[in-house]
Amino acid sequence: MANDKRPNDDRFERGARALASIDGHAGQKVVDALADIAPDFARYLIEFPFGDIYSRPGLDLRAREIATIAALTAMGNAAPQLKVHIQAGLNVGLTREEVVEILMQMAVYAGFPAALNGLFAAKEVFAARGG
Amino acid sequence: MANDKRPNDDRFERGARALASIDGHAGQKVVDALADIAPDFARYLIEFPFGDIYSRPGLDLRAREIATIAALTAMGNAAPQLKVHIQAGLNVGLTREEVVEILMQMAVYAGFPAALNGLFAAKEVFAARGG
Amino acid sequence: MANDKRPNDDRFERGARALASIDGHAGQKVVDALADIAPDFARYLIEFPFGDIYSRPGLDLRAREIATIAALTAMGNAAPQLKVHIQAGLNVGLTREEVVEILMQMAVYAGFPAALNGLFAAKEVFAARGG
Amino acid sequence: MANDKRPNDDRFERGARALASIDGHAGQKVVDALADIAPDFARYLIEFPFGDIYSRPGLDLRAREIATIAALTAMGNAAPQLKVHIQAGLNVGLTREEVVEILMQMAVYAGFPAALNGLFAAKEVFAARGG
Amino acid sequence: MANDKRPNDDRFERGARALASIDGHAGQKVVDALADIAPDFARYLIEFPFGDIYSRPGLDLRAREIATIAALTAMGNAAPQLKVHIQAGLNVGLTREEVVEILMQMAVYAGFPAALNGLFAAKEVFAARGG
Amino acid sequence: MANDKRPNDDRFERGARALASIDGHAGQKVVDALADIAPDFARYLIEFPFGDIYSRPGLDLRAREIATIAALTAMGNAAPQLKVHIQAGLNVGLTREEVVEILMQMAVYAGFPAALNGLFAAKEVFAARGG
Numbered sequence: 001m002a003n004d005k006r007p008n009d010d011r012f013e014r015g016a017r018a019l020a021s022i023d024g025h026a027g028q029k030v031v032d033a034l035a036d037i038a039p040d041f042a043r044y045l046i047e048f049p050f051g052d053i054y055s056r057p058g059l060d061l062r063a064r065e066i067a068t069i070a071a072l073t074a075m076g077n078a079a080p081q082l083k084v085h086i087q088a089g090l091n092v093g094l095t096r097e098e099v100v101e102i103l104m105q106m107a108v109y110a111g112f113p114a115a116l117n118g119l120f121a122a123k124e125v126f127a128a129r130g131g
Numbered sequence: 132m133a134n135d136k137r138p139n140d141d142r143f144e145r146g147a148r149a150l151a152s153i154d155g156h157a158g159q160k161v162v163d164a165l166a167d168i169a170p171d172f173a174r175y176l177i178e179f180p181f182g183d184i185y186s187r188p189g190l191d192l193r194a195r196e197i198a199t200i201a202a203l204t205a206m207g208n209a210a211p212q213l214k215v216h217i218q219a220g221l222n223v224g225l226t227r228e229e230v231v232e233i234l235m236q237m238a239v240y241a242g243f244p245a246a247l248n249g250l251f252a253a254k255e256v257f258a259a260r261g262g
Numbered sequence: 263m264a265n266d267k268r269p270n271d272d273r274f275e276r277g278a279r280a281l282a283s284i285d286g287h288a289g290q291k292v293v294d295a296l297a298d299i300a301p302d303f304a305r306y307l308i309e310f311p312f313g314d315i316y317s318r319p320g321l322d323l324r325a326r327e328i329a330t331i332a333a334l335t336a337m338g339n340a341a342p343q344l345k346v347h348i349q350a351g352l353n354v355g356l357t358r359e360e361v362v363e364i365l366m367q368m369a370v371y372a373g374f375p376a377a378l379n380g381l382f383a384a385k386e387v388f389a390a391r392g393g
Numbered sequence: 394m395a396n397d398k399r400p401n402d403d404r405f406e407r408g409a410r411a412l413a414s415i416d417g418h419a420g421q422k423v424v425d426a427l428a429d430i431a432p433d434f435a436r437y438l439i440e441f442p443f444g445d446i447y448s449r450p451g452l453d454l455r456a457r458e459i460a461t462i463a464a465l466t467a468m469g470n471a472a473p474q475l476k477v478h479i480q481a482g483l484n485v486g487l488t489r490e491e492v493v494e495i496l497m498q499m500a501v502y503a504g505f506p507a508a509l510n511g512l513f514a515a516k517e518v519f520a521a522r523g524g
Numbered sequence: 525m526a527n528d529k530r531p532n533d534d535r536f537e538r539g540a541r542a543l544a545s546i547d548g549h550a551g552q553k554v555v556d557a558l559a560d561i562a563p564d565f566a567r568y569l570i571e572f573p574f575g576d577i578y579s580r581p582g583l584d585l586r587a588r589e590i591a592t593i594a595a596l597t598a599m600g601n602a603a604p605q606l607k608v609h610i611q612a613g614l615n616v617g618l619t620r621e622e623v624v625e626i627l628m629q630m631a632v633y634a635g636f637p638a639a640l641n642g643l644f645a646a647k648e649v650f651a652a653r654g655g
Numbered sequence: 656m657a658n659d660k661r662p663n664d665d666r667f668e669r670g671a672r673a674l675a676s677i678d679g680h681a682g683q684k685v686v687d688a689l690a691d692i693a694p695d696f697a698r699y700l701i702e703f704p705f706g707d708i709y710s711r712p713g714l715d716l717r718a719r720e721i722a723t724i725a726a727l728t729a730m731g732n733a734a735p736q737l738k739v740h741i742q743a744g745l746n747v748g749l750t751r752e753e754v755v756e757i758l759m760q761m762a763v764y765a766g767f768p769a770a771l772n773g774l775f776a777a778k779e780v781f782a783a784r785g786g
């Protein structure tokens with residue numbers, strides 16, 4: 001149950017718009033899946049990452065998705081979120097070739113297994129989007 | 132002792148140029164520090180990350196440093212390398228504001244401590260560069 | 263094969279009782295699954311974590327499960343064990359709402375993906391326990 | 394520079410009160426250290442972790458600090474934040490013995506080195522507080 | 525597409541031989557799976573880990589696989605690669621009992637969940653190899 | 656305060672002998688440093704890792720130290736323990752060259768920063784041992 005009686009409308013609305021334009025359908029699915037267990041967390045997810053961070057003007061969305069894809073690949077313990085952000089990267093203008101370059105580069109910083117697991121996640125995402 | 136009698140000259144030379152242009156003095160210091168304990172590893176460091184990966188045409192150096200800064204901040208266990216790459220990011224054209232945006236964004240993916248430690252690393256690097 | 267001829271009966275019996283009361287069926291399944299590959303490891307699992315640590319008087323089981331659920335969520339690479347301990351937390355008196363609070367809090371320390379993956383693990387555990 | 398013209402006063406004020414009561418002097422030092430490099434991040438730190446999460450009614454502060462101490466010890470890559478939260482745990486009512494119990498328990502989930510490094514961090518904090 | 529017109533034949537051939545003798549079928553499957561998404565990465569995988577590192581004379585393959593099995597178990601986020609290297613360990617002369625010893629030992633350094641997940645990975649590999 | 660009135664003498668004595676022969680002075684220093692904060696943890700450290708695991712006959716100490724050095728290097732968040740085990744590896748018969756080989760190999764599995772930080776830890780240990 002939320003302890004915020006009056007939602008912070010600006011952040012939420014700005015975040016909801018950012019989430020929709022970046023993650024599209026995949027972002028909404030995460031929000032929906034939280035509805036019965038942690039609805040407040042869905043609100044936080046929209047407000048802080050998307051309403052606060054992704055909406056900041058100092059770095060464009062293409063650069064932000066490069067950072068996120070790199071981080072999730074290197075951490076290696078967040079496969080569902082990595083797939084969402086490989087999609088998001090393509091949505092905001094990264095090419096498949098660029099996504100593959102980012103993933104390969106992670107072999108240098110997090111090892112070959114992290115890069116391989118990232119590449120196989122990308123392969124699934126690319127296949128699901130088609131030719 | 133190296134087990135490669137004939138070094139792979141192209142990769143090494145291309146890597147040495149890339150390392151010098153990206154990491155400058157800091158990269159050379161790492162290579163020098165390896166000389167007495169693992170000289171072959173200095174060669175690998177030049178050949179694979181810099182001769183192979185950073186020299187690939189599919190992603191520009193600015194994007195590559197965004198990926199590396201994000202990954203090292205998220206992993207949170209490679210402070211010396213993160214500082215080298217914050218410098219490298221500035222060397223290849225990122226502004227200080229952009230570096231700060233990348234570091235703040237990592238709070239979303241790796242938590243506030245990882246972002247804070249990244250920001251304090253950047254503060255040291257910025258102070259050392261002056262201005 | 264064990265290299266301990268004479269098992270340390272007190273620790274083992276105390277640990278077996280603690281394991282049964284905390285993890286119940288799920289703990290026994292882990293022990294059984296080890297029988298053909300590493301029976302000594304099943305014994306260590308009973309003796310050290312349960313016979314030594316969980317049996318210590320300085321912290322109650324509710325607090326111990328808060329710590330374990332938080333740690334496994336933050337590490338993000340031990341999904342089966344996290345599910346066992348979400349169950350264990352409920353067994354020793356945490357409410358579902360309290361478990362959800364712990365998981366959401368991990369977004370602060372380990373990032374939103376770790377918290378999301380923890381919440382979806384809890385959703386599975388709650389559903390399996392029913393209503 | 395902030396992209397939020399109108400700060401979300403309720404969250405910020407609630408968060409500032411929570412930060413002061415939990416982390417005291419140590420929390421304010423972190424906020425101050427961010428002032429010249431990422432003042433917006435200081436605001437986010439107050440608003441999301443403290444204004445949103447720690448202010449939620451579903452889990453008391455003692456339980457929240459158990460979770461945070463456990464998570465930071467297990468992750469093992471956030472020593473400054475672990476020390477702040479060992480202090481915070483003592484501030485909100487954990488005894489030194491309870492803190493030590495949490496840290497020792499992490500040997501089970503994250504290994505003996507993580508527990509040892511947590512215990513040595515606690516030793517520093519305890520010594521600084523005296524007595 | 526490769527940016528190396530002239531492949532470094534010695535490293536590639538030496539690496540391909542090492543990969544075949546160590547990982548056998550499993551290594552070739554990884555290389556094949558990369559063919560349509562990142563063929564250059566398959567080449568790097570053969571050249572650097574196998575052509576450079578595993579081909580070095582200073583440590584025998586049995587010792588190298590002990591190191592790799594330990595590392596992948598401790599990291600806990602590379603299950604497919606761990607299974608490949610449990611197989612590789614058996615291929616280069618480790619007994620099943622020795623593999624189990626390495627995995628159990630990781631409980632000390634990375635926690636019981638990491639060791640358990642390693643043991644269950646080994647159980648799958650052993651079962652697939654038969655009796 | 657210990658909750659074990661009667662210590663498990665066999666495990667403790669066997670562990671104390673193993674610790675002394677493997678880690679020597681460095682192991683005793685860790686035990687001493689725990690005396691005022693967590694004396695029971697010193698006992699667990701002797702009993703489980705050394706009395707139980709390192710004393711098992713199925714893998715020799717040289718192989719066990721290869722596994723530990725690899726794991727701690729790959730995890731990258733346990734520098735003090737890595738130094739202790741680089742020493743331990745030399746104590747049980749690894750050569751400096753072999754230690755360096757293990758550390759370099761970790762670049763493949765955990766990235767170049769992990770390997771570099773391991774190599775610089777070894778450099779310190781080698782220098783402290785002299786010649």
